[in-house]
Amino acid sequence: MEDITFHPDLIHAIFKHVWTRRALEREKNEGADAIDCEVGPATSKKNRPTSANANALKLSCELLRNFVTEAVQRAATIAEAEGVSKINATHLERILPQLLLDF
Template sequence: MDEQNIDPGLIHEIFKHVWTRTALEREKNERNEAPTDADLVIVGGAGTSKKNRPTSANSNALKLSAELIRIFISEAVQRAAAIAEAEGETKIEATHFERILPQLLLDF
């Protein structure tokens, strides 16, 4: 099988999307609650809230995350193909993935 790499830039964009959604949900929840001392962090002598700090990712962490996702997808396809082959199928269907997913998640 020809293995393709997943672009770390794509992973970074996905992470940024999740971080943005999480921050928006946190702000929405904070409107109903008073801030606590744990929400404040002292950085360089100046107080700043967690929601105002930019979230970033180390380039090595992005490369590692991309590789982990590539391995996860590859393993999922291989396991689903084995199930399909055992059933005499020539195509992998969604049901094959549904059957392997619980054990795959436990393995990772």
Template sequence: MEENAFDPELIREIFRIVWQRRASEREKNQLSQNEAEAGANTSKKGRLTSANANALKLSCELLRLFVKEAIQRAATIAEAEGSLKIEATHLERILPQLLLDF
């Protein structure tokens, strides 16, 4: 594993938190829409979401490339302004185009 790579377990935990939040939001929305309905939830929506090892590795690599590209673009802006440090304003300036590119 590359020394600057993201930890797959960290990415798995971040995904798990996001999936739990989305599931609880869906559940709240579904309960408000179907208050009168009764019955067990046996659909796919009731199951936990997970990611296999290859998906986590790919997600880590994508995140690494995204961060690397953001740093390079922000450094270019900082250098053009004569700054030796990347500041939040440099990241703010490159972020819209970076998100469109990815």
């Protein structure tokens, strides 16, 4: 049986949303009177389209699936040690620092 994973279109939509927000924030922070120090007009970060190829999206989906699976397993271990049958937010909060260091 194949593991259920995130859909590449969903991950791509999330990436595009983040890229758009960062571009808008960058434009807002630079202001209208900022001088562009890039050599040519086509080399500016604002003018380059941001994209991800299919393999990068598949890999991102797999990495996210592994991250979520590991988080749930670690939180379940903590919940089981406490004698609780349900994972709650405090279990995730306790495993998050080490999980982020491991990934």
